[in-house]
Amino acid sequence: MVPFVPDDAPFSKEQRAWLNGFLAGMFSSAPAKEIAVKPAPLKISVFYASQTGTAEGLARKLTKDLKSKGFDATLTSLEAYTSAALAAERYAIFIASTYGQGEAPDSAQFFYEQVCVEHFPRYENLQYAVFALGDRHYETFCKFGIDLDNKLASLGATRILDRVECDVEIDGPFAAWKEQLFRRLEAISKEEPPDSLPPASPVLPPSIAMAAPVSSAAATREHPYLAPLKEKRPLTRNGSTKLTLHLTWSIAESGIRYEPGDACGIIPHNDPVLVEEILNLLRFSGEEQVELSKAGAMPLKKALEKYLVITRLNRKLIERYAKMGQCKRLLALLAPEQQSHLEQYVYERGLIDILEECPGVIHHPSELVEMLPRLTPRLYSISSSPSVHTGEVHTTIAVVRYRSLNRERGGVCSTLVADRVPVGERLPIYIQPNKKFRLPEDPDTPVIMIGPGTGIAPFRAFLHERRARGAKGRNWLFFGERNAANDFLYREELESMAADGHLTRLDTAFSRDQEHKVYVQDRMMENAPLFWSWLQDGASLYVCGDASRMAKDVDAALHAIVARHGNLDQEGAKEYVRQLKEDHRYHRDVY
Numbered sequence: 001m002v003p004f005v006p007d008d009a010p011f012s013k014e015q016r017a018w019l020n021g022f023l024a025g026m027f028s029s030a031p032a033k034e035i036a037v038k039p040a041p042l043k044i045s046v047f048y049a050s051q052t053g054t055a056e057g058l059a060r061k062l063t064k065d066l067k068s069k070g071f072d073a074t075l076t077s078l079e080a081y082t083s084a085a086l087a088a089e090r091y092a093i094f095i096a097s098t099y100g101q102g103e104a105p106d107s108a109q110f111f112y113e114q115v116c117v118e119h120f121p122r123y124e125n126l127q128y129a130v131f132a133l134g135d136r137h138y139e140t141f142c143k144f145g146i147d148l149d150n151k152l153a154s155l156g157a158t159r160i161l162d163r164v165e166c167d168v169e170i171d172g173p174f175a176a177w178k179e180q181l182f183r184r185l186e187a188i189s190k191e192e193p194p195d196s197l198p199p200a201s202p203v204l205p206p207s208i209a210m211a212a213p214v215s216s217a218a219a220t221r222e223h224p225y226l227a228p229l230k231e232k233r234p235l236t237r238n239g240s241t242k243l244t245l246h247l248t249w250s251i252a253e254s255g256i257r258y259e260p261g262d263a264c265g266i267i268p269h270n271d272p273v274l275v276e277e278i279l280n281l282l283r284f285s286g287e288e289q290v291e292l293s294k295a296g297a298m299p300l301k302k303a304l305e306k307y308l309v310i311t312r313l314n315r316k317l318i319e320r321y322a323k324m325g326q327c328k329r330l331l332a333l334l335a336p337e338q339q340s341h342l343e344q345y346v347y348e349r350g351l352i353d354i355l356e357e358c359p360g361v362i363h364h365p366s367e368l369v370e371m372l373p374r375l376t377p378r379l380y381s382i383s384s385s386p387s388v389h390t391g392e393v394h395t396t397i398a399v400v401r402y403r404s405l406n407r408e409r410g411g412v413c414s415t416l417v418a419d420r421v422p423v424g425e426r427l428p429i430y431i432q433p434n435k436k437f438r439l440p441e442d443p444d445t446p447v448i449m450i451g452p453g454t455g456i457a458p459f460r461a462f463l464h465e466r467r468a469r470g471a472k473g474r475n476w477l478f479f480g481e482r483n484a485a486n487d488f489l490y491r492e493e494l495e496s497m498a499a500d501g502h503l504t505r506l507d508t509a510f511s512r513d514q515e516h517k518v519y520v521q522d523r524m525m526e527n528a529p530l531f532w533s534w535l536q537d538g539a540s541l542y543v544c545g546d547a548s549r550m551a552k553d554v555d556a557a558l559h560a561i562v563a564r565h566g567n568l569d570q571e572g573a574k575e576y577v578r579q580l581k582e583d584h585r586y587h588r589d590v591y
Helices: 013-028 054-068 106-115 143-154 171-191 272-282 300-306 315-325 328-333 336-348 351-357 365-371 412-420 453-469 491-499 520-526 528-536 550-565 570-582
Strands: 043-049 072-077 091-097 127-133 164-166 225-234 243-250 263-266 289-292 296-299 378-381 392-399 401-404 407-410 426-432 447-450 475-481 505-510 540-545 586-590
Touching: 043 054, 043 106, 054 072, 054 091, 054 127, 054 171, 091 143, 091 171, 106 143, 106 570, 127 143, 127 171, 164 171, 243 412, 263 392, 272 300, 272 351, 289 300, 289 365, 296 300, 300 365, 315 328, 315 336, 315 365, 328 336, 378 392, 378 453, 392 412, 392 453, 407 412, 447 453, 447 528, 453 475, 453 491, 453 540, 475 491, 475 520, 491 505, 505 520, 520 528, 520 550, 528 550, 540 550, 550 570, 550 586, 570 586
Parallel strands: 043 072, 043 091, 091 127, 127 164, 447 475, 447 540, 475 505, 540 586
Antiparallel strands: 225 243, 225 426, 243 392, 263 378, 263 426, 289 296, 401 407
């Protein structure tokens, strides 16, 4: 058997070629009877559809593990892939995120549209598996992964194993799924007919020195950095109906690096006052020991404060609680025809509400811990420039507060930083890269930025970074909020940039400042001819903010502008916008 250097070994392409050639040459001199024919490794394509980078990270891990087990594995984003190419694949693994209202990530939408064309060829020779990512707090949990799996099966493809739908706690399910997948693939490998050994690589002169692998330590979700809060100031005025904060985190001693467009992950904890209320209702002291996967044993109070979701409900939790306590009202809400009432019930309540409404269900701390989902980090678009704000990460956070059922409620992380983290205190943070939301490589490229509310965050970073780099490209910002006097975030900075010409255009939409409401998409339409001319000049378009309404309305306005000023019908406008995405000129960071 001729040994070979695997693709993920820490060598360059030329170094691997030389080593493979050397080994092939050395073994070719051995007697023929000593050389065994090695079956060609099973070729497996790993595809990912990622919005925030989680699916991509898992796909990279899977590809590496497949290679280490001897499979010929390749990694591909669905962004640059066609459904026609999929017909030529034999084995495919999909790791697919769902975002928005059950939609495919931006990068996978064109691929999925192609797959859904009715007349498309069938995938009779394709064997595949789907690992779907989602969040059970949403009714559209894992919808894109489910839809993709069902569509492939309907087109004749065969499942290697059943789809797995994974909640925000990923590591355990992913490890178990991989183990299952490897067993199936190894069984398939044994059934495949042996192929002859591929031709040996040509022997190249060892002109390049062997390089050691490069590693870089950085804060991650699993190992965050305890960053001190350096500054906290309101961006809204006292007359505003809400509070939006500018927060500065010091990373001067951390070695953390980031790029404009990335997000800052903050690992929050629950309000201790709410935790005490829950413990009192259950008549637990909080000192009872409980076991959490990967976190180990700890007092119940610590588990409720640091690790578990107590402010939100989901269908799975209600179903389990209702069955345990035989709660008639909750059981009735789980009926299919009661879906809208269930959604309203979940929206208005947290754990403490069902403990009050249906008491006496939880008798042991372990029962409570087992039904509660894990508390997850909150991601906020970074609003600082690494070139300007050295040693700092800035975040722009709208504080969520509301009253429901005679109880004051709020966002876990936003109320934490607003009410319980003073300047000087530390919180665990990390950087979540967003490679699909980057400034153009050519500094002369014009950019159009649409960011109402806290969607302004990455564009503040973009503007500072473009100035620091000496970029000559024009900058156009659309910003919207409720009221100019109280809600104009970063007003002084933006107006200063507009005054000195760095911000070529600043168009604002303050919805409550006139009788009829005006939004950023309205400003787009008002400036449609100029908007179209910027697109024709090669401008890159960026949208950040709410996915459920704003992003859809902006997308509809974009299609309308393209159709009208490009003299295109509906299908032609869709094709133009699709091409913008393929050319990496239409970027969305929506949530």
